[in-house]
Amino acid sequence: MNLPNSVTEIIHGLENGTFSSRELTKAYLNRIDNLDPKINSFITVCHDQALQDAENADRRRATGTANKLTGVPYGNKDIFCTKGIRTTCGSKMLDTFISPYDATIVERLSSQGMVMLGKTNMDEFAMGSSNETSFYGRVNNPWNIDCVPGGSSGGSAAAVSAGFAPVATGSDTGGSIRQPAAFCGISGLKPTYGRVSRYGMIAFASSLDQAGPMGRSVEDLAHMLEPMAGYDPRDSTSSIVTTEDYSRDLEHTLEGKRIGLPKEYFATSLDYQIESVIEAAIKEFEQLGADVVEISIPTTPLSIPAYYVISSAECSSNLSRYDGVRYGHRCELPSNINDMYDRTRGEGFGEEVKRRLLTGTYVLSSGYYDAYYRKAQQIRRLIKNDFSKAFKHVDAVVSPTTPTTAFEAGKHLNSPVNMYLGDCFTVASNLAGLPALSIPVGFADGMPVGLQLVSSYFKESTLLTFGHMFQKATDWHLHFSQDNLKEAQ
Amino acid sequence: MPITIKEVREIAQLARIAIDDKDIPSYEDQLNKILTLVDEMKAAETEGIIPLAHPLEESQKLRDDQVSEKNQRESYQSIAPITESGLYLVPQVIE
Numbered sequence: 001m002n003l004p005n006s007v008t009e010i011i012h013g014l015e016n017g018t019f020s021s022r023e024l025t026k027a028y029l030n031r032i033d034n035l036d037p038k039i040n041s042f043i044t045v046c047h048d049q050a051l052q053d054a055e056n057a058d059r060r061r062a063t064g065t066a067n068k069l070t071g072v073p074y075g076n077k078d079i080f081c082t083k084g085i086r087t088t089c090g091s092k093m094l095d096t097f098i099s100p101y102d103a104t105i106v107e108r109l110s111s112q113g114m115v116m117l118g119k120t121n122m123d124e125f126a127m128g129s130s131n132e133t134s135f136y137g138r139v140n141n142p143w144n145i146d147c148v149p150g151g152s153s154g155g156s157a158a159a160v161s162a163g164f165a166p167v168a169t170g171s172d173t174g175g176s177i178r179q180p181a182a183f184c185g186i187s188g189l190k191p192t193y194g195r196v197s198r199y200g201m202i203a204f205a206s207s208l209d210q211a212g213p214m215g216r217s218v219e220d221l222a223h224m225l226e227p228m229a230g231y232d233p234r235d236s237t238s239s240i241v242t243t244e245d246y247s248r249d250l251e252h253t254l255e256g257k258r259i260g261l262p263k264e265y266f267a268t269s270l271d272y273q274i275e276s277v278i279e280a281a282i283k284e285f286e287q288l289g290a291d292v293v294e295i296s297i298p299t300t301p302l303s304i305p306a307y308y309v310i311s312s313a314e315c316s317s318n319l320s321r322y323d324g325v326r327y328g329h330r331c332e333l334p335s336n337i338n339d340m341y342d343r344t345r346g347e348g349f350g351e352e353v354k355r356r357l358l359t360g361t362y363v364l365s366s367g368y369y370d371a372y373y374r375k376a377q378q379i380r381r382l383i384k385n386d387f388s389k390a391f392k393h394v395d396a397v398v399s400p401t402t403p404t405t406a407f408e409a410g411k412h413l414n415s416p417v418n419m420y421l422g423d424c425f426t427v428a429s430n431l432a433g434l435p436a437l438s439i440p441v442g443f444a445d446g447m448p449v450g451l452q453l454v455s456s457y458f459k460e461s462t463l464l465t466f467g468h469m470f471q472k473a474t475d476w477h478l479h480f481s482q483d484n485l486k487e488a489q
Numbered sequence: 490m491p492i493t494i495k496e497v498r499e500i501a502q503l504a505r506i507a508i509d510d511k512d513i514p515s516y517e518d519q520l521n522k523i524l525t526l527v528d529e530m531k532a533a534e535t536e537g538i539i540p541l542a543h544p545l546e547e548s549q550k551l552r553d554d555q556v557s558e559k560n561q562r563e564s565y566q567s568i569a570p571i572t573e574s575g576l577y578l579v580p581q582v583i584e
Contacts, residue, residue: 100564193544207543236549305530308523316504323505325577330570337580338505346507354506358516359523361504362492375530377540382533384541417522433544457545 001027005478007072007166007220014061014071021061021071025054025115028073032117032164035485038145041159043078043136044086045118053115060113069223070113075159075168078119079126080106080211081200089202090124090134090152093322093329093348103200104234105169105211108227117165121155124350125319126176126204128152129419130412133352138409141183142481143447147406150180156214157184163482167215167224171201173208174307175401175426178438181214182401182450185440185481187467188214189221192458193433194239196225197232205314206237208307208430217477218439218467222246225460241458249461250468255289257466259453260394264300265425271404273444278400281441281451281470285398288469295390295397299383300428306383307427308420309363309376315353316360322348355416384432391456396466399425401438401450429454437463440476448479491521 001023004010013019029047036042050073057071081087081099088094102110110116123133131139131154139154141147142162149158153170157180160168170177172190181188189212196211203209213224229243261282266275286292324330324344331347334340349357363372390397402422412419429436434457438450455462471477492500497517501508508516562575571578 096568098568100561100568194547233550233552237543237545237547239545239547240550299533302530302533305527309527309530320505324570325579326565327568327570334580337582340580341505342502342507345505349506354508355516355519355523357504357506358497358500358520362496362500362520362524363527365500365503372527372530374540375533375535377542378535378538379530379533381538381541382535384544415522416519417526420523420526431544 003027003031003163004166006217007215007223010072010166011068021054021057021115022051024071025050025073025117028117028165035162036164038485039140039142039158039162040137041121041139041155041162041164042075042118043088043090043121043155046085046116049085050115050117053110057113057115067112069227071115073115073117073165074109074224075118075120075156075165076106076116077153077156077169077171078122079171079202080169081202082106082116082119085119087119087202088135089126090122090136091348091350091353092135095135095329097328099200101200104197104232105228106200112227120159120168123152123154124353125202125315126152126171126173127315127352127356129175129179129422130409131155131180132409132413133350135350141406142485143185143406146408147447148183148409150183150406152176153214154180157181157186157188160184160186160214160216161481162485163480167213167220169211170214171209171211172430173204173311174430175423177212177214178401178426178436178450178452179423181438182440182448183406185448185479186214186216187218187221187437187439187477188212189225189460189463190429190436191225191229191460192239192435194237195435195458195460196228197235197238199232199234203318205311206318207314208311210430218437218464218471219247219250222250222464244461246461246464250464252465252469253289254285254466254469257290258394259285259290259292260295260390260397261292262297262300262397262399263294264297265399270400271444274400274403274405274449277442277444277449278451282398284470284474288473293394295394297386297390297397297428299379299386302379303383303428303431304420304424306376306379307423307431308359309372310380310431312356312360313364313373314360316357316364319353319357352416380431383428387428387432387434387454395455395462397454399452401425401452405444405447405449425452433457435460435463437467439467439470440479442476492517492524
């Protein structure tokens with residue numbers, strides 16, 4: 001069968017009986033089996049479980065107990081715990097880890113009757129912007145397999161882009177949904193901190209981590225966000241603010257909406273091709289009725305340093321749980337308990353993870369805490385204040401998602417700081433806890449360019465409306481890298 | 490002030506990560522580059538600013554003090570490296 005191009009199309013196809021979930025699931029699994037060896041976007045493919053879930057979904061539909069998303073396949077980032085199915089977080093440390101429980105979002109998506117095709121590749125413990133730090137090998141960008149897909153949700157982004165899954169889950173601590181979405185030419189949403197439960201999502205930096213949907217169109221993101229969002233008593237930081245009917249509220253005029261362009265973001269030495277693509281997209285928003293105003297986010301240059309202090313500090317604390325005692329890797333024949341801890345962690349973690357654990361341990365150590373951690377938290381408040389001021393005047397803050405398009409594999413592997421600088425447009429919304437969306441808006445040298453929109457707390461609907469109205473008027477989200485792959489066959 | 494080789498060893502010990510001696514200089518080099526980046530924070534005027542630990546600043550929700558989880562010891566221990574009689578086994582701690 002020909003694979004559908006959107007979740008909306010799948011919903012209609014399943015409702016009208018054009019195809020069954022089993023047929024659809026089988027078609028995606030075949031495509032993964034045939035073409036993913038070129039991309040490496042999946043760590044685990046769940047052939048049997050997926051087909052069984054698809055058959056159950058078809059039965060639900062036959063008995064009239066189906067929901068909107070019953071039978072819709074998805075890819076699941078390997079950071080979300082799945083009962084009985086290996087969850088590795090891209091690390092040797094968890095190579096054999098089989099979670100005894102499901103993450104809340106996995107539970108919610110499966111209670112909708114969605115079909116998990118498999119667990120997608122990612123940077124180890126979500127630390128990375130290129131998907132090159134995975135223990136399971138790098139992921140290739142379907143637009144150009146010599147380039148990275150971005151990270152850390154690089155497997156999810158590449159899988160959606162390559163047509164291996166219509167939608168996928170992602171997690172975003174400093175841009176890990178939006179940056180790979182931009183690099184792979186798809187749409188991705190990082191919701192407000194606390195909008196989606198973190199229960200069962202393996203922790204990296206707990207005050208920044210947030211799960212969200214990745215898909216080709218904003219409409220598909222809205223479908224997927226509905227079951228993902230909402231209060232979860234098992235995550236004490238999940239919010240009780242009520243959720244919205246995200247797909248119902250997509251169609252709304254942009255007349256009178258205000259877009260803010262932070263002058264600091266455009267003052268940097270932005271690639272001229274990216275700049276012109278972004279300018280054209282902004283003109284499109286103007287044609288749709290939005291007013292564009294210049295704003296200022298003076299703390300912009302401080303975001304990256306503050307982010308790398310806070311995220312490293314939090315991960316050095318969170319990852320202390322990997323001690324070789326209760327689950328995960330344990331070294332062979334430890335001579336004493338300290339030898340067990342040291343070698344277990346030395347062997348189980350990859351280089352980038354170790355680098356961040358050392359950075360985090362250093363900035364939290366006695367004598368340095370005030371200069372680094374406390375200072376970064378003070379800057380964090382200044383960043384939040386900057387955005388709060390901006391949202392008094394505008395509905396969304398717009399920028400490129402990334403300063404470059406997808407770069408060649410290996411380019412930044414030996415210079416982590418250069419890799420970190422690529423997060424300059426994305427980390428501020430994690431520090432402030434704001435929702436942010438990336439949508440494809442064009443190409444530079446044949447590689448996709450993403451545009452980022454950030455809005456105020458719990459205004460996911462505003463972002464989705466901006467994105468959807470843009471996609472109704474343009475066709476950038478309908479350029480598929482899967483067509484490239486077909487030619488390469 | 491840059492981090493020294495000696496400090497890298499101390500931090501690795503605090504973080505409980507065994508690092509080969511041959512790899513220490515490369516960690517020293519990269520940590521110093523990361524700290525140079527981080528030192529850009531010094532330019533910010535933060536006198537009197539209250540640190541922000543968490544973006545939402547909501548207070549912790551309270552719930553009734555009731556048992557909410559069932560005992561799953563066997564399932565949890567089935568994925569442990571070594572257990573015996575319901576206990577996690579580790580190398581001897583007290584001589």
